[in-house]
Amino acid sequence: MKSVEYRGVTSVDGPIIVLKRTENVFYNETVCVRDRKGEKRIGKIVDINDEAVVVQIFGSTTGLDLEETSFEFLEEPLELRVGDGLLGRVFNGLGEPIDGYPAIISDKKMNVNGYPINPYARIYPRDFIQTGISAIDGMNSLVRGQKLPIFSGNGLPHNKLAAQIIRQAKLRNSDEKFVMVFAGMGIKYDVAKFFVDTFEESGVLSNVVMFQSLADAPSIERIITPRCALTAAEYLAFEKGMHVLVVMTDMTNYCEALREISTTRGEVPGRKGYPGYLYSDLAELYERAGKIKGSEGSITQIPILTMPNDDISHPIPDLTGYITEGQIVLDREMSQKGLYPPVSGLPSLSRLMKDGIGPDMTREDHANVSSQLFASYSKVKSIRNLAAIIGEEELSPLDKQYLKFGDKLEKEFFGQDEFEDRTIEQTLDLGWKLLSELPREELTRIKPEFIEKYMGAE
Numbered sequence: 289m290k291s292v293e294y295r296g297v298t299s300v301d302g303p304i305i306v307l308k309r310t311e312n313v314f315y316n317e318t319v320c321v322r323d324r325k326g327e328k329r330i331g332k333i334v335d336i337n338d339e340a341v342v343v344q345i346f347g348s349t350t351g352l353d354l355e356e357t358s359f360e361f362l363e364e365p366l367e368l369r370v371g372d373g374l375l376g377r378v379f380n381g382l383g384e385p386i387d388g389y390p391a392i393i394s395d396k397k398m399n400v401n402g403y404p405i406n407p408y409a410r411i412y413p414r415d416f417i418q419t420g421i422s423a424i425d426g427m428n429s430l431v432r433g434q435k436l437p438i439f440s441g442n443g444l445p446h447n448k449l450a451a452q453i454i455r456q457a458k459l460r461n462s463d464e465k466f467v468m469v470f471a472g473m474g475i476k477y478d479v480a481k482f483f484v485d486t487f488e489e490s491g492v493l494s495n496v497v498m499f500q501s502l503a504d505a506p507s508i509e510r511i512i513t514p515r516c517a518l519t520a521a522e523y524l525a526f527e528k529g530m531h532v533l534v535v536m537t538d539m540t541n542y543c544e545a546l547r548e549i550s551t552t553r554g555e556v557p558g559r560k561g562y563p564g565y566l567y568s569d570l571a572e573l574y575e576r577a578g579k580i581k582g583s584e585g586s587i588t589q590i591p592i593l594t595m596p597n598d599d600i601s602h603p604i605p606d607l608t609g610y611i612t613e614g615q616i617v618l619d620r621e622m623s624q625k626g627l628y629p630p631v632s633g634l635p636s637l638s639r640l641m642k643d644g645i646g647p648d649m650t651r652e653d654h655a656n657v658s659s660q661l662f663a664s665y666s667k668v669k670s671i672r673n674l675a676a677i678i679g680e681e682e683l684s685p686l687d688k689q690y691l692k693f694g695d696k697l698e699k700e701f702f703g704q705d706e707f708e709d710r711t712i713e714q715t716l717d718l719g720w721k722l723l724s725e726l727p728r729e730e731l732t733r734i735k736p737e738f739i740e741k742y743m744g745a746e
Contacts, residue, residue: 297357302552303345303508305331305352307359309338316365316401319343324356330382332366335553344549346382347506367397368516370523375467376494378484381501381513398523400515404575411579416644417533417588420456420709421449423631423702426719427658428616430588431644432459432531433579435612437539437591439605439635441598444618447479448706449629450535450592451486454496456709457533460649464584467524468496469534471517473510474541476503497524510545518576518587525585532585534577537592539570543604559603567607574611600635614638627703633665650712653742656734657719661697663733664726668694686727693725 296308305321317333321343329349335342343359368383371394378387383400385391413433419425430436440446454468472480480500487493497520501513514536521532536542543562550563558564577589591612595605598620609615614637622630645654671687672694680691701718704710710718720742723731731739 293358293360295358297354298340300349300352304552305343306340309340313341313361318362318364318366319359320362321359323351346509365399368400368519369394369397371396374497374520378498381509383516398519400519402519402576405578409580411581413640414643416460416649418458418460418712419453422710422715425712426715428636428638429641429645431640432588433586434640435574435577435589436614437608437612438616440594440618441620442594444623446592452706455490455492464531466531469517469521469532470498471514471536472500473513474503507545507548510542514573521587525587526583529584532587534589539591539593540604562603570607571611613640631702651716653738656738657716660731660733661719697722
């Protein structure tokens with residue numbers, strides 16, 4: 289049945305147009321808008337009142353005038369076509385192919401708006417994911433079904449780290465299929481090309497679905513990009529039984545687009561001009577990760593955000609930290625020393641790590657080694673602050689030992705090559721090697737039997 293076409297645009301303001309109210313329309317319904325030349329644009333209803341509906345256009349509103357513009361309500365939400373041909377494909381932020389191949393052949397469509405997973409239906413995340421990166425596996429372990437964001441800053445190698453995680457991530461003691469979904473929001477062309485080239489060269493592109501909203505695309509498109517990516521992930525995880533790792537970069541660009549739309553709509557601003565619903569909007573995305581009772585698959589999320597002015601108390605990292613289960617923090621000072629990956633040891637945290645490590649998952653000594661490395665590195669930081677005041681030559685011999693340990697920890701444990709894939713055993717053995725630099729009486733967080741087993745008798 290052909291849809292009814294209407295006329296009557298009240299106003300056009302940036303990506304927002306106001307249409308005269310018609311009956312039987314619903315929130316998030318897709319709207320097709322045509323200008324006087326018949327060129328169409330797609331949008332969705334974001335607000336409804338008694339007199340009018342507010343529509344958000346995914347693209348430019350240039351060329352739309354109040355008299356000649358026509359529109360029709362498509363009586364369906366924005367949907368993504370899903371099927372067996374998803375893997376290995378590259379789409380734009382709205383789910384349209386941009387890799388030169390035709391759209392996938394499938395009669396199945398899914399509403400991109402999705403829903404957070406019902407807490408009652410969740411299974412507690414427990415299975416360890418090995419990323420091959422010691423700073424993550426050893427001290428901030430990633431668990432299947434977890435949401436573990438990367439807090440970065442402009443110019444830091446978060447994209448390189450994300451690509452390495454996607455290349456190397458694997459489930460231990462399992463041959464279950466592990467696939468990736470990548471969502472790029474407001475990324476530059478060279479960043480998009482870097483990801484495609486990296487995945488092609490390493491041979492993982494056939495197991496990756498990519499959604500790219502480039503920096504020159506309308507900022508409004510960034511709102512839909514993570515929703516399309518998570519919809520694809522839900523299909524692969526909960527209908528195909530796969531284990532999916534979703535990497536979303538850059539969530540700061542997503543939040544900037546939210547602020548832009550909120551300002552255009554004249555909403556009351558919250559902290560730093562972001563809308564008051566920023567928390568619930570982010571939670572809507574992050575809470576689509578997890579494992580569900582009765583389903584073999586799972587969704588693990590690694591959102592990446594660049595902190596404005598490296599400020600971890602900024603609303604975006606602040607709210608993200610409340611919703612997710614920890615964070616990997618990149619450190620500018622470590623990056624300037626030439627260390628990669630520049631993962632900051634102390635602010636980084638994985639709240640679910642304790643449930644994904646230990647015997648049968650990683651190794652019996654994992655929790656003790658991780659705790660001791662944290663404690664010793666914390667002492668290193670304190671001694672460095674003291675040395676800056678009184679001078680290194682005034683430090684005690686033990687303090688100097690700690691400084692030597694700290695330098696080695698950063699260079700050998702945190703630092704590794706971009707293509708170096710370490711097993712968890714290699715990571716833990718390296719941790720023991722570094723802890724042997726300290727007197728045994730300093731290893732207060734490790735059980736004596738583990739010290740004897742992994743370091744030998746004194």
